[in-house]
Every structure is written in structure tokens, then in C-alpha cells.
Amino acid sequence: MRVLLVAPPGAGKGTQGALIATHFNVPHIATGDLLRDHVARQTPLGLAVRAHLDRGELVPDDIVLDMVRDAFLEARDQGGYVLDGMPRNMAQARALYQVGKSLEMTANVALHLKADDDELIRRLLARAALEHRSDDTEEVIRRRLALYHEVTYPIVEWYSSRGILVSVDAMRPVAQVAHQVLTALESMSTLVDLVPENARRSIDLTGLGAAFGDC
Ligand code: AP5
Numbered sequence: 001m002r003v004l005l006v007a008p009p010g011a012g013k014g015t016q017g018a019l020i021a022t023h024f025n026v027p028h029i030a031t032g033d034l035l036r037d038h039v040a041r042q043t044p045l046g047l048a049v050r051a052h053l054d055r056g057e058l059v060p061d062d063i064v065l066d067m068v069r070d071a072f073l074e075a076r077d078q079g080g081y082v083l084d085g086m087p088r089n090m091a092q093a094r095a096l097y098q099v100g101k102s103l104e105m106t107a108n109v110a111l112h113l114k115a116d117d118d119e120l121i122r123r124l125l126a127r128a129a130l131e132h133r134s135d136d137t138e139e140v141i142r143r144r145l146a147l148y149h150e151v152t153y154p155i156v157e158w159y160s161s162r163g164i165l166v167s168v169d170a171m172r173p174v175a176q177v178a179h180q181v182l183t184a185l186e187s188m189s190t191l192v193d194l195v196p197e198n199a200r201r202s203i204d205l206t207g208l209g210a211a212f213g214d215c
């Protein structure tokens, strides 16, 4: 299964990404985690991107693209991937598609986690009290959200037109979101390699919350 996550800060890319990766036994490639690891190790790349992360700005496209290309090469023989944190803009979406095509690893599903800004701010400020991520201050959280709405959200429409978009309501508790996501992905997993991309249709599960409410 090859899944990429498109979701605002705090919607649960890391949380759900880890659960999906464990369920399908594929690597969880999280661009933010990879970048923070470089910052912590003070590598040349880490020193170059640190200010971008601290301010909540995007790092240059070619940096993340190189990182993800390397991670895809490592993931090649592992049955798929969960990509968390990329693409963040239309240029990245197009470039990622070309990388995927060249490695025969284009995404089967673009999973869109939907949540309101107020809830996202609440979650990230709650995390700030525990984890001290440098970009979890209210000012920087608002900048990250603004960037999401401005340059990331438009790519959702592109995945919808490609027929690989699955949208879920991420306002519910973690276990309920996970149950719905894994049920949907599991039912698609046997089909994704059989149905050509141009014959697929996007799936909007955001209205089905109640049906998944008892888990
Ligand atoms: P990144 O690390 O990707 O951060 P983000 O997009 O801001 O998202 P977060 O990691 O904060 O949230 P999440 O969606 O993973 O939610 P989580 O599961 O943690 O990127 C950081 C920076 O790196 C960027 O700002 C940029 O500078 C750079 N970068 C990364 N990729 C890039 C790219 N492609 N191009 C350019 N720059 C890039 O959950 C959040 C909290 O909520 C947790 O405490 C969790 O326990 C809780 N929670 C999760 N789900 C629920 C739920 N359903 N109910 C209640 N609480 C929940």
C-alpha cells in the first residue's frame, strides 16, 4: 500500500501515519521528523533548514524532494510506504509524482484528514506543554495553518481529480479516525493494483462519522 497524507498541522499525520504503517507493515516516511533529526544532529542540512522550521515556513522544495527520493529508494522492496508531510504545494505534488513514476512507486491513496483550525490549535498547544517542539508556539502554529490553507490545501483538488483522494473527518478521537481509515484502506488494498488510476473515483467518508462511532 502506498499512501500519502495531506492534512493541516495537528490533524494527525504522525499519529495516523504510524498506525497505517504498522497495519500494512510499510515504512512511515515523515519529512518533518527527518528534518528535525538533521537539526538535532546539527548536520549541514539541519543547520540550513533550522530557521525555516522554527518560523513555520516551508523548506526549499529540492531539499525535501531529495530526502524523499532517498527514502523511496530504501522503501522500494518493503511493500509500499506512508508518506507524511509531503507534498506541501503544487510544485512538490508534481515533482513527487514524477519521482514516483520513475520508481514505479506513485501513491495509491492520498488520505486527507479534515479538522477545524480551533481544534488543531488546541491540540498543538496541548502538545507544546509536553514535547517542546520549536514550532509549537501559538504564533508559529498560526503561520503553519495559514501556509496550509494557502499553498497545501489546493493540492487536495488535484488528488481528487486523479481519483485517489480519500477524505476523512479527523475531528473525532484517534481510535475512531484510525478505525475508519484502516477499514477504508484495507478494503481498497486488494484493488489498487488492479484498477487503473484513470478508472478510480475519490471517496468522501467525512459524513460517515456516526457509522464508525462505536469503536
Ligand atoms: P511536520 O513535522 O510535518 O509538521 P506539521 O505539518 O506542522 O504537523 P504536525 O507534525 O505538527 O502534526 P500532525 O499532523 O503530524 O499531527 P500529530 O499526529 O502529531 O513539519 C514541520 C516543518 O517541517 C514544517 O513547518 C516545514 O518547515 C518543514 N517541512 C516538512 N515537510 C516539508 C515539505 N514537504 N516541504 C517543505 N517544508 C517541510 O498530532 C498532533 C497532536 O494532536 C499530538 O499531540 C496528538 O497526540 C494529538 N492528536 C492527534 N490526533 C488526535 C485526535 N484525533 N484527537 C485528539 N488529539 C489528537
Ligand code: MG
Pocket (backbone or CB within 6 Å): 013, 014, 030, 032
Ligand atoms: Mg507530524
